[in-house]
Amino acid sequence: MITRRTALMGAAFVAAAPAIAVQKASADSESMTPVGAKVDLANMPRRKVELVAPPFVHAHEQVSSQPPAIVEFEMTIIEKEVEVDDDGTMMQGMTFDGSIPGPLMVVHEGDYVELTLINPPENLMQHNIDFHAATGGLGGGALTLVNPGEKTVLRFKATRPGTFVYHCAPGGPMIPWHVVSGMSGAIMILPRDGLKNEKNEPVSYDKVYYIGENDFYIPKDENGDYMRFEDAGSSYGDTVEVMNGLIPTHVVFNGKAGALTGDNALKSKVGETVLIVHSQANRDTRPHLIGGHGDLVWETGKFNNPPERDLETWFIRGGSAGAALYTFRQPGVYAYVNHNLIEAVNLGATAHVVVEGEWDNDLMAQVVAPTAYGDMHISKKALP
Numbered sequence: 449m450i451t452r453r454t455a456l457m458g459a460a461f462v463a464a465a466p467a468i469a470v471q472k473a474s475a476d477s478e479s480m481t482p483v484g485a486k487v488d489l490a491n492m493p494r495r496k497v498e499l500v501a502p503p504f505v506h507a508h509e510q511v512s513s514q515p516p517a518i519v520e521f522e523m524t525i526i527e528k529e530v531e532v533d534d535d536g537t538m539m540q541g542m543t544f545d546g547s548i549p550g551p552l553m554v555v556h557e558g559d560y561v562e563l564t565l566i567n568p569p570e571n572l573m574q575h576n577i578d579f580h581a582a583t584g585g586l587g588g589g590a591l592t593l594v595n596p597g598e599k600t601v602l603r604f605k606a607t608r609p610g611t612f613v614y615h616c617a618p619g620g621p622m623i624p625w626h627v628v629s630g631m632s633g634a635i636m637i638l639p640r641d642g643l644k645n646e647k648n649e650p651v652s653y654d655k656v657y658y659i660g661e662n663d664f665y666i667p668k669d670e671n672g673d674y675m676r677f678e679d680a681g682s683s684y685g686d687t688v689e690v691m692n693g694l695i696p697t698h699v700v701f702n703g704k705a706g707a708l709t710g711d712n713a714l715k716s717k718v719g720e721t722v723l724i725v726h727s728q729a730n731r732d733t734r735p736h737l738i739g740g741h742g743d744l745v746w747e748t749g750k751f752n753n754p755p756e757r758d759l760e761t762w763f764i765r766g767g768s769a770g771a772a773l774y775t776f777r778q779p780g781v782y783a784y785v786n787h788n789l790i791e792a793v794n795l796g797a798t799a800h801v802v803v804e805g806e807w808d809n810d811l812m813a814q815v816v817a818p819t820a821y822g823d824m825h826i827s828k829k830a831l832p
């Protein structure tokens with residue numbers, strides 16, 4: 449078994465390699481584009497955004513009424529033990545801002561994301577952040593490696609509209625371990641003039657649900673019981689053995705089986721349009737809304753591509769975030785699942801949306817309620 453110390457030393461060793469190949473970002477207040485156009489960052493408007501824990505998202509405009517700005521965010525990395533199911537199974541988690549997944553960040557194309565990333569002294573490990581939305585420097589990973597007790601500020605330009613994953617990537621085997629311990633989230637970069645349907649006509653949403661899906665790999669002891677560890681370092685050796693078998697013990701939405709069901713179910717009403725942003729930083733998944741559809745689905749999450757219409761199930765590639773727009777038409781409890789149903793029902797990947805409103809008999813009606821067989825029995829001739 450690998451001790452905490454070996455794990456930490458491993459982290460420091462593998463993390464050192466990629467950083468040297470990357471030029472550090474200049475802190476200059478002016479930057480130059482490749483074609484020589486100066487961008488006056490010193491006089492660019494700034495806006496500070498307080499992040500909100502998923503499945504919710506901070507207030508934001510869909511159609512931007514402002515010119516491009518530097519949008520300031522702050523995230524604190526928190527290593528902490530988390531409960532991953534209702535049976536009390538515990539995992540040494542690693543989080544962006546204390547939640548699994550980390551918060552959904554929203555900006556517009558052409559804005560600059562300026563993130564202050566804090567690694568408090570109470571943590572044991574080095575961390576960083578790789579934004580799939582960013583260009584260069586390992587997505588920012590090479591410029592943001594912070595030891596416990598350090599903080600760093602990364603700025604990147606949001607050049608491509610869409611939903612994108614961010615995750616910790618401190619080097620070598622630390623990368624998958626930190627990601628499956630909870631260190632991922634998503635950013636949504638909206639077109640400045642908002643979302644468009646397949647005909648390039650404007651569309652909007654009433655609310656966003658941010659679903660972050662995680663696969664967890666919790667070791668079991670000789671009695672078949674889930675093991676519990678005193679800290680992340682001491683969990684590494686046993687956890688990596690389960691990880692390398694590629695069979696997760698839990699596949700969950702928002703950090704825990706049941707995190708978005710029962711009292712924590714999402715809420716909506718008939719006529720309301722929701723945008724479901726779904727990220728999976730490590731493993732493929734296939735969202736499906738039972739009893740509903742994806743009216744418009746950006747399966748790959750990238751808003752320069754026209755959305756697909758009327759989907760039943762869509763596919764989120766591991767390492768990406770997709771977006772689905774849906775207007776509820778019937779009341780009831782909808783299950784939003786990973787339609788590998790073993791993962792949905794037995795391993796945890798189910799959320800519920802409780803929708804209020806008037807039932808539409810035109811869309812669905814119970815013509816005959818379940819009743820005794822009576823005259824409706826099957827003719828013996830029809831049987832083989």
Ligand SMILES: [Cu+2]
Nearest residue numbers: 575576616626
């Ligand atoms: Cu990390």
